[in-house]
Amino acid sequence: MKHPLFKSPADKLSPSEEAAITKELANAYRQNETHEKQPEFKRLVENVGKRISGETKDK
Amino acid sequence: MPLPTTSLSLLSRLRDEGDHAGWQFSWKRFLELYHEPLTAMAAGIYRHHTGNAIPPPQAIEDVVASVVVDFFKRDRFDPNRGRLRTYLRLLTNARVVGMLRKEKPLDHDPIPDGEENPPKETPEETRTFQQSLLATLIEDLREHIPLRQFEIFEMVKLKGASPDEAAAELGVHRGVIDNTIYKVMSRLREIAANPEYQEEYYS
Numbered sequence: 001m002k003h004p005l006f007k008s009p010a011d012k013l014s015p016s017e018e019a020a021i022t023k024e025l026a027n028a029y030r031q032n033e034t035h036e037k038q039p040e041f042k043r044l045v046e047n048v049g050k051r052i053s054g055e056t057k058d059k
Numbered sequence: 060m061p062l063p064t065t066s067l068s069l070l071s072r073l074r075d076e077g078d079h080a081g082w083q084f085s086w087k088r089f090l091e092l093y094h095e096p097l098t099a100m101a102a103g104i105y106r107h108h109t110g111n112a113i114p115p116p117q118a119i120e121d122v123v124a125s126v127v128v129d130f131f132k133r134d135r136f137d138p139n140r141g142r143l144r145t146y147l148r149l150l151t152n153a154r155v156v157g158m159l160r161k162e163k164p165l166d167h168d169p170i171p172d173g174e175e176n177p178p179k180e181t182p183e184e185t186r187t188f189q190q191s192l193l194a195t196l197i198e199d200l201r202e203h204i205p206l207r208q209f210e211i212f213e214m215v216k217l218k219g220a221s222p223d224e225a226a227a228e229l230g231v232h233r234g235v236i237d238n239t240i241y242k243v244m245s246r247l248r249e250i251a252a253n254p255e256y257q258e259e260y261y262s
């Protein structure tokens with residue numbers, strides 16, 4: 001079944017479809033916003049930063 | 060650097076070609092958006108190639124870090140040649156296979172030749188990738204509408220404030236909020252209609 005977000009913009013969305021889109025977007029947004037505060041994510045950023053700058057050799 | 064049309068096509072163009080600060084920002088942003096599906100992919104692929112062994116967190120972090128470096132420094136993603144999720148999967152699989160082979164002596168290759176291919180995508184990978192894609196869509200929207208419109212959309216649709224609360228906080232009429240939300244939702248659907256998004260969304 002096609003996700004309502006990907007329906008043609010010309011098609012009108014029902015209130016329940018619009019609510020479903022809003023809920024999924026809000027979840028994705030919230031999930032993404034919380035990453036920055038997690039220590040595992042900060043460590044990963046450091047790990048990638050060192051490899052990209054060449055400080056840690058990436059084979 | 061040419062102006063990107065979407066965040067997905069932006070991914071195919073970013074290289075460290077003079078705009079170093081922009082590039083630094085890009086890999087961090089990419090990591091924020093995609094580290095979760097990459098982690099799910101790396102863990103699923105590790106389990107597949109090891110007969111369901113529990114992946115050590117540090118090994119998975121190193122695989123994810125290497126994939127991001129591969130993505131930004133070595134290879135160029137070309138949307139005309141395939142989907143982003145397939146491309147990331149191949150990079151991740153290659154890194155997991157390489158790591159497992161490196162850990163074992165040559166005569167104890169844990170992955171026989173011909174069995175290095177990535178396994179089928181797990182439901183967890185699908186879910187996390189779709190979530191990242193929606194977060195990318197929000198980023199894309201942010202780049203394509205005035206800041207004030209995005210703030211109203213963020214307040215009401217992403218953070219759950221009521222239109223009346225948003226109107227009171229911003230000191231505008233309720234009608235301004237309703238009108239803006241309608242416009243932004245229409246713009247969002249126009250961006251989502253880009254075939255790139257639809258092709259990436261469905262597994």
